[in-house]
Amino acid sequence: MFERCMIGLHAAAAAALALIAIVSLLFGSRFELLTLNAGPGPWVWLGAWLLLSLLIAGQRRPVAGWRLGLGACSVLFGVTAVLGLLRRAPLALPVGATLLLLAAGAGALALAIDESRVLAVRGRRRALAGAPTRRPSGVGRTARRASDAGRWRVRAATAIAWGLCALSFCVFFAWAQARSGGRVEAAGHAGMLLVFFVLVPGAGGGAWFPRAFAAIWLLSAGSMSWLALRVERPALLALALAVALCAVARLVRGGGALPEKVPA
Amino acid sequence: MTTRRTLAMLYVLHSWAGILVGLWVFVVGVTGALLVFKAEIDLWANPSLVDLPRAASPVGPDAVLRSLALERPDVVPTLLQPPNEVNPSWFVFSGGSGGSERIKWSARADTGEIVSPVDSELGQFIRNVHVFLLFGPRWPVGFLGVVVLFLIASGLVIHRKISSSLFTLHWGRSFRVVIADVHRVAGVWGVGFHVVIAFTGAWLGLAPVFEQTYRLLADSGERPRVEAPATSAALAAVAVPPALAPSVDRFLARAVEDIPGLRVELIALTRWGRDEPRLRFSGRIEGALSSALEVTYDMRSGALLERSAPADGSALMALDRAMEPLHFGNFGSLGLKWLYFVLGLGQAALAASGTLIWLERSKLRLRDVAAGSAPAQGASQGHV
Numbered sequence: 001m002f003e004r005c006m007i008g009l010h011a012a013a014a015a016a017l018a019l020i021a022i023v024s025l026l027f028g029s030r031f032e033l034l035t036l037n038a039g040p041g042p043w044v045w046l047g048a049w050l051l052l053s054l055l056i057a058g059q060r061r062p063v064a065g066w067r068l069g070l071g072a073c074s075v076l077f078g079v080t081a082v083l084g085l086l087r088r089a090p091l092a093l094p095v096g097a098t099l100l101l102l103a104a105g106a107g108a109l110a111l112a113i114d115e116s117r118v119l120a121v122r123g124r125r126r127a128l129a130g131a132p133t134r135r136p137s138g139v140g141r142t143a144r145r146a147s148d149a150g151r152w153r154v155r156a157a158t159a160i161a162w163g164l165c166a167l168s169f170c171v172f173f174a175w176a177q178a179r180s181g182g183r184v185e186a187a188g189h190a191g192m193l194l195v196f197f198v199l200v201p202g203a204g205g206g207a208w209f210p211r212a213f214a215a216i217w218l219l220s221a222g223s224m225s226w227l228a229l230r231v232e233r234p235a236l237l238a239l240a241l242a243v244a245l246c247a248v249a250r251l252v253r254g255g256g257a258l259p260e261k262v263p264a
Numbered sequence: 265m266t267t268r269r270t271l272a273m274l275y276v277l278h279s280w281a282g283i284l285v286g287l288w289v290f291v292v293g294v295t296g297a298l299l300v301f302k303a304e305i306d307l308w309a310n311p312s313l314v315d316l317p318r319a320a321s322p323v324g325p326d327a328v329l330r331s332l333a334l335e336r337p338d339v340v341p342t343l344l345q346p347p348n349e350v351n352p353s354w355f356v357f358s359g360g361s362g363g364s365e366r367i368k369w370s371a372r373a374d375t376g377e378i379v380s381p382v383d384s385e386l387g388q389f390i391r392n393v394h395v396f397l398l399f400g401p402r403w404p405v406g407f408l409g410v411v412v413l414f415l416i417a418s419g420l421v422i423h424r425k426i427s428s429s430l431f432t433l434h435w436g437r438s439f440r441v442v443i444a445d446v447h448r449v450a451g452v453w454g455v456g457f458h459v460v461i462a463f464t465g466a467w468l469g470l471a472p473v474f475e476q477t478y479r480l481l482a483d484s485g486e487r488p489r490v491e492a493p494a495t496s497a498a499l500a501a502v503a504v505p506p507a508l509a510p511s512v513d514r515f516l517a518r519a520v521e522d523i524p525g526l527r528v529e530l531i532a533l534t535r536w537g538r539d540e541p542r543l544r545f546s547g548r549i550e551g552a553l554s555s556a557l558e559v560t561y562d563m564r565s566g567a568l569l570e571r572s573a574p575a576d577g578s579a580l581m582a583l584d585r586a587m588e589p590l591h592f593g594n595f596g597s598l599g600l601k602w603l604y605f606v607l608g609l610g611q612a613a614l615a616a617s618g619t620l621i622w623l624e625r626s627k628l629r630l631r632d633v634a635a636g637s638a639p640a641q642g643a644s645q646g647h648v
Contacts, residue, residue: 042389
């Protein structure tokens, strides 16, 4: 389902833009599309994008989804070009020609996606996957359980680390959005930079370099505490403490075992 | 020499960072490619402007403002946009802040006569999607630029066989192979462009964030508050009679003297009709890789309040002024615009193909797990 949704969102983005252009050309001033005015334009685009995405995601086969999305793009680009010419829009000829070129490109791509080729490759894979595979022998149930528990611990630690990153960023984002023009707003900006350039890289590389991760996160915890005291928001100290505890836990436990396979 | 451990780490980080921001990069890529022709799209979306004539020597801003004052005396102008190589007419903006409705008017370039309100700003709408994701502030897209820089760097390190993939496109092979080839070809051929776009995007988006951080560190957290815009009632109370108002035309001529070669693209009217009205002329010099050249005057005293010319400021400021033209590709000829357009679409293709590769890999991994076999190399981590 995730795959179908992603394909839908990708394939529908440009088509929704074309749809907005069509609506704008058709309705003119009756369809508010001026910046800073709270008109329906953004919502129409978002709605059209999501609806088209759903329509495309409704296709059971991904290739069919792509074909539908690209086909929709092709048709909508073509309609936009023709409408511009019919409405006698300024620059209608060059813009129309470009849109028709894009429509032809999207259409050609939709036709070029060869379903049989994809299915043939998948068929071969399925046959291979169906073949009996040698399961590792001599691995006891207890050892497997221990390994599972270890894996879950690593996953939980990773989830907590990323959760802390997200939470910290949200807090600083809210500060930065305060638009107070004062210290809290500036601290929000500084905090966002801290999370993005220090906390997140630390979390990303933590599985490989646990000591570096711990050092970076301790540094972040210190900086967050400084920010909390600077703008007199002691609640942030709790978050800084959580970051510090996470770093210490990683230091005590060491890094998670990650495979070192590199794709050919 | 990169170790296998480092490569494995970079694969994981590249693929996860890619899947997290892939859709966003795709949307930014498509809208960015279109934005190269923003002025053209804005004009095209307004069929009512088709009959406006292009004047060999357009009237000055005074004629336009006079015409607006006659047509709509209740309206407070905030911004003027002179005719240029794409737009044959003047544009006047009014309102737009403090909750007032924003209106964009078109005016004939030969007489200054106000023709009609402009229906649509489709190009600007696309820019809002590109820069602000419609509703947000500017910095998220700056952070995205940094992630894209990381994706480019990690992609180059893990890919290794760069020269061989310049011309490798296996059209006859499976969907996954073709997509992987498209990803490599789009990435390698456009690498210089992608780096420039990501870096300039990160700069433009994060500059205010760094500025605020510097303010905090330098212990000057307080920022002067922006004054509320003039309302029609306030304007009526202190409005300067048009006959006595200082000439914007004269200030325009002076701006071109103060910054030689300046081609004015926008005239901002601050506190128009109130005490201490100010005029800010911004634009760029033809052919120069520099934007945001500005000069601000106090209309009452005629004093020059602020100037940002190519010769002014540090090297950092000069670099800052080069960022916008480099990002939007509006410093060269039409050919350069088309190059930006194609490469921008290439960036979108890069993002889409990367996401598809991730999806294919994760499907293979799930299938392998279901079949009870060891995951295929690389598939175990959703490698791209």
